Amino acid sequence: MSRTHVDHADIVRFAAERVNLPKEQADEYRAQVRRLRERLETYLGEHPDFSLRKMLLSGSLAKGTALRTLNDIDVACYISGANAPKEVAALIEYLAERLRKAFPNFSPDQVKPQTYSVTVSFKGTGLDVDVVPILYDGDKEWYGNLVSQEDGSFLKTNIPYHLEFIRKRKAAQATHFAQVARLLKFWTRKLKNEQEGFRFKSFMVELVLAHLADSGVSLADYLEALQHFFTYIAKSNFRRLIVFGDYYSASSVGTITEPVKIIDPVNAANNVSRLYTSQQADAIVDAALDAGDAIDAALAAPTKGETVRYWQRVFGPSFQV
Numbered sequence: 001m002s003r004t005h006v007d008h009a010d011i012v013r014f015a016a017e018r019v020n021l022p023k024e025q026a027d028e029y030r031a032q033v034r035r036l037r038e039r040l041e042t043y044l045g046e047h048p049d050f051s052l053r054k055m056l057l058s059g060s061l062a063k064g065t066a067l068r069t070l071n072d073i074d075v076a077c078y079i080s081g082a083n084a085p086k087e088v089a090a091l092i093e094y095l096a097e098r099l100r101k102a103f104p105n106f107s108p109d110q111v112k113p114q115t116y117s118v119t120v121s122f123k124g125t126g127l128d129v130d131v132v133p134i135l136y137d138g139d140k141e142w143y144g145n146l147v148s149q150e151d152g153s154f155l156k157t158n159i160p161y162h163l164e165f166i167r168k169r170k171a172a173q174a175t176h177f178a179q180v181a182r183l184l185k186f187w188t189r190k191l192k193n194e195q196e197g198f199r200f201k202s203f204m205v206e207l208v209l210a211h212l213a214d215s216g217v218s219l220a221d222y223l224e225a226l227q228h229f230f231t232y233i234a235k236s237n238f239r240r241l242i243v244f245g246d247y248y249s250a251s252s253v254g255t256i257t258e259p260v261k262i263i264d265p266v267n268a269a270n271n272v273s274r275l276y277t278s279q280q281a282d283a284i285v286d287a288a289l290d291a292g293d294a295i296d297a298a299l300a301a302p303t304k305g306e307t308v309r310y311w312q313r314v315f316g317p318s319f320q321v
Helices: 008-019 023-046 059-063 088-102 159-172 176-194 202-214 222-236 278-300 304-315
Strands: 052-058 072-079 111-113 118-121 128-135 144-147 154-157
Touching: 008 176, 008 222, 023 052, 023 059, 023 072, 023 088, 023 128, 052 059, 052 088, 052 159, 059 072, 059 159, 072 088, 088 111, 088 118, 088 128, 088 144, 159 176, 159 202, 176 202, 176 222, 176 304, 202 222, 222 278, 278 304
Parallel strands: 072 128
Antiparallel strands: 052 072, 111 118, 118 128, 128 144, 144 154
8 A cells, every 4th residue: 555645644735725614714703603602691691581591602613623614603592481482483483583682783684593593694704603492491511402403303412511522532632533523524525515315414423433533543644544434334334333421321322223323422312313214324335435445546546646536536626636
């Protein structure tokens, strides 16, 4: 196997130029959300009976795994009070109305209810913040019931614990965990653009990678890390149970009947991959096999041009050396 034409340093350079959200842009986005949160906290101080209790940055920007193509931000909004609707459509409208009260300087078109969230748009940057409601009953650890963005069901969740879970893995393999996660999310984004109906959500990518890291896989060499990920998907047929013991006993997970079995690290009862069919799982396996084969072929290719073409099967035409 040869790394003459493409090596770890080339992947690092590609990630910096094409994959990663630039730090200054990420900082600007976080600052916008922080200002939004601070304004809500000020409003809460003046209106202690207001039903919106807390806003937390969540999703890829909060985890440090956002791609350069990021165009919206996920924020969780904890809602308490007996008057909060328990039906999703009514809850979304309820949240929108209270966001308008909390931020009276926003024009009506800047606060728009969606199917499972409320979009708050910033006119200056054109950035959208998707505010997802969590029904909250005062739990000290900030557990609550989230409206799922997949099907609108309510799921027990804990945003601070989700963020802490990723922080632990990032701390164990500084720089590398987040970077490999971004590279893999870039790969899945390419597949979604190429294959109608292809599904592999970012949270599942992060959890598979966390499972490998917890199993002792080093992510310091990005070529090897990618191959470990693709090999795991292929050899497990994407049907092997993945469960973590950070916030509950792994033995507390019950029988899982769905084809893909990736358990939420903060909720033992939630299979985050429960909606994936066998056909969708097989498509992920096929994609992993193809990516792994492409990397093997790239390492054996005799010329730089051929090597780059194989890597483009993984990352698309933007991959150049």
